[in-house]
Amino acid sequence: MPFEFQGKHVTVAGLGVSGVPAAKVLHGLGARVTVVNDGADERARAQAAELEALGITVRLGDGDTLPDGTELIVTAPGWKPTKPLFTAAGQAGVPVWGDVELAWRLRRPDSAPWLAVTGTNGKTTTVQMLASILKAAGLRTAAVGNIGVSLLDAVTGDEEYDVLAVELSSYQLHWAPSLRAHSAAVLNLAPDHLDWHGSMEAYAADKGRIYEGNHVACVYNVADKATEDLVREADVEEGCRAIGFTLGSPAPSQLGVVDGILVDRAFVENRHKNAQELAEVSDVNPPAPHNIANALAAAALARAFGVPAAAVRDGLRAFTPDAHRIAHVADVDGVAYVDDSKATNTHATEASLAAYESIVWIAGGLAKGATFDELVAGAAKRLRGAVLIGADRALIREALTRHAPEVPVVDLDRTDTGAMLQAVQEARRLARPGDTVLLAPACASMDMFTNYNQRGDAFAQAVRELGA
Template sequence: MTCVAGLGVSGTAVAKVLAGRGERVVVVEAVQGERQLAAASELAGHGVEVRFGAKELPRGVTRLVTTGWAPHHPLVAAAVEAGVEVVGEVELAWRLRPEHAAPWLALTGTNGKTTVVRMLTAMLLAAGRKAVAVGNVGLPVVQAVGEPYDVLAVELSSFQIHWSSSLAPHAAAILNLAPDHLDWHGSMEEYTAAKARLYERAGTVIYNADDPAVARLAAPYRGAVGFTLRVPRPGQLGVVEDLLVDRAFVADPVEAAEELATLDDVRPFAPHNVANALAAAALARSVGVPSEAVRQGLRDFVPDPHRMTHVERVAEVDYVDDSKATNPHAAAAALSAYPSIVWIAGGQLKGADVEELVRQAAPRLRGAVLLGVDRGRIAEALARHAPNVPVVDIADQDTGVMDRVVTEAARLATPGDTVLLSPAGASLDMFANYPARGEAFARAVRGLGRRT
């Protein structure tokens, strides 16, 4: 009997697939909400039992499939102690692949994963491949492996990789590394080790040559392909003047380079997004995608919301929603993209350090408006590294707080500035999620525009 831990999208998909294969399946779920009850009712029609609030491993379980639960979770720990095999949904999907299955192009990183997997999928589609984004975004992998795709573009979190032991993608990329999810992994070393496992059985290792931590992880692998914002060396993709070029997947990497796209093809334009485009291009080129499809894919790509999304221009000031920046590393990328910024920041820092973020951003800051539970730590860093930057502290946590935040940011901004919501922290102290935070910001900006 298989026990599935969690009744989310992936857990529900796992239960259906295994039940369809004739296996006995029981799902355990802690939350008994409306969505969970509806999912349980649906699964009952597939012969799957759902147990709410179960604190012990069901009797007779021979395998536990987790959809992101940490190793220290009592149920997972009990399974390990009892000698029950624990696998993740991604590992299960890998084992269930049919003969002659579609190759996996897998990627991970602290930031940029969804953007890269969307860019990659657009490139594959432009090349005429039947492809889909799966994993941490889009379709659950366990569902996709049963469909007739040519290629799977697989976004993986550190949680998913941790529970994968035999995964061997055609190509694997690590985009960047910065402290995140340390509460789940226990330390930066364990977090890094989880990411590094993606390289162990990959056919082609692709790495960010501008990120020293990632470059170290790729160093042991012969023939690893780097991507860089600098002029590329043989075996790398990079930038020459305003061109994205390939010196890896060409006949003669020493003497030749192939133009893939221009900087104008990258939207929204920012240094970190150019790196995203190069990572996606490297993965696409590993399965023979031609340069013209790389360029067309970048042109077809539509960025997901709340990632450096331009909301509106009001009184010659641009307002940008980057609510997806839920850690300092992500916020640093957005802050580097604009020359003169009124920064809206704060939320749950999850133990992350903001000193280096603030020190690097200080010359670009014209003002800051802080909100959320950990705003005091950002204020302290601003006092040390940007003492002349005016700071507004918003202590309120009611539903109308973003109206006051945007009003204060507009007061600090002058023509030519960018008011940037790039919080560097999670949103759950005040909002349902980061999209809700971004949507509140956009509504407040549009309200400001109507008042101006």
């Protein structure tokens, strides 16, 4: 039975990117909306004034108290399930939705199906690749969710779509119990956001929600058994298939790589004997192993939607990755300088380090509780040297001492933004022609920078000064 919003008292938990549009949409549907927010800073006050001018009640500085008469909560995805607001809601029998759940419930009967992507790393790139492939097939589409067009705008706006490429975080999936995608992919699983989820098991379970009720394909990573396990546990529509992607030669019902060619043995006739060429590895930009895996996942979802092979090739060729994702900045004196500031955890950094043969590694920042022994041990043979910055650099230095004692390490005892220029200069001193100086910090950036974008920009500027 569809939820009737007219006259219902809905509490929106959190202002910001998702809360403000959710409050406006609900108000437009006739709901009595109260917005609660923990903070009361200048930005929050401005947002509150905008909503109050529409007749929406806003309570700043009190995000823990359940407003009297609340019949539904729509929460910002980042609010932890352990907040007192949600405890009170549970005791009162009040349902809690996220913005994704709200968008799903507001779809029209003829709304575009969703091709959904989650994973610890690679979500944004994969969704953008998928959207590029779908557009190359002549389909009306958009990259939505954590990126691009707001999901609420996509489902309630006037723009018409044939299919949506949807990026979903574990937070969003936690609060989206009704979501049922056409097809979905979990790219990989590694410890992340465990302070929010409480355990790796809970984190994985929330990621696995993306497979629930899938109609056509559950796409998993052959190299990451945990993703296949989530497929096995999912309750899907009859006839929905498990589709693997691999950097090796694919088995039936898989996509993979053969002699530099991306091939499909899942969506072809007689897949036990036949394979369809989709694209060349050189069509993937950049052709690093983890990015090829992203391309295969995107191709699998597109093929599940019936996209022809030529569109996969054309879409991958047309795709340009966002800044700060294994982005080649410049070559200086025969050394390549690569910005992967987006590698904010060890899993992403492991993939980045695996893409190059001889590396001077710039790393460090806020560790978020991570440990670095496994990462360093796996990359030790590739490291020419390391330059460490940031608040938790000692943790990486200690791992290097244990697992790569022969690798020279420069430890920069500073956390100001100017440290990046010195880090690049030290990396240049350590590098030899043919090496790659790689910014792949394995840490968050907020100890020194506003975000990973600013950190990557500082790296790129420092590299440009080297070549000046």
